[in-house]
Amino acid sequence: MRIATWNCNSIRSRVDRAIGVLQRHDLDVLALQETKCKDEQFPLAPFIEAGYEVAMHGLNQWNGVAIVSRVGLEDVQIGFEGMPTWGEPDAVAEARAIGATCAGVRIWSLYVPNGRDLDNPHYAYKLDWLAHLRDTAAGWLADDADAQSVLMGDWNIAPRDEDVWDPSFFIGKTHVSEPERAAFRSVLDAGYADVVTPHTEGQFTYWDYTQLRFPKKQGMRIDFALASPAVERRVTGAMIDREERKGKGASDHAPVLVDLADEA
């Protein structure tokens, strides 16, 4: 089974590339972030045509997540228990998390809030969001230590200095602050494992569109797949599709792939 996560930065502007990613890598499941469309605007037909089902959650032009699967898509859940929304209750609905069970694996497509700046209210919201994710995900393992779950998506966190092209550039900026890194580590401490980094050390998953960051190899590792112990035991490999970042019409993120062995 091959699963992947990709911040596509608008699915409508990149549907052909998305189908290409599915087919080039023979993917069973693809978690998408920043679909940037409402559910009724999602370009479903090409995915159905290619043999996939889609569960999506989009409410506006900024966020939006989806799970694309050809191995079943059951028990779809919008958001997770306790997931904070931005602003006062009902002020702004968010579309940042969707979960579904695909061939026995609970897949989550997550778009962690961008903190914007350390003194911005969105930064506090990001930390709050991550704390609730940690609590809820820890609960899943407490309920079932053998749960097969994968939390994957755009975490908007570079957990280590080696996950950015130049740590000095990021001093005082979001994505690398200690509270964000601690929030990421707290999910690891809850029992989930980063199953991609060990197979892709030294590689990035995101390059800013500006400043020629991609050709200058000035990227960040902010997209992750965190697996429960039962899934971690099945991982046989992982890769970052840097080729997908090339050329006209690329997203600013590369797809991140994980291979799982059949259940023992």
Added chain:
DNA sequence: ATGGTCGGCCCCCGA
């Protein structure tokens, strides 16, 4: 010092 590029409900804001 600086968003130089992308996306969107598109000439402004957010990433």
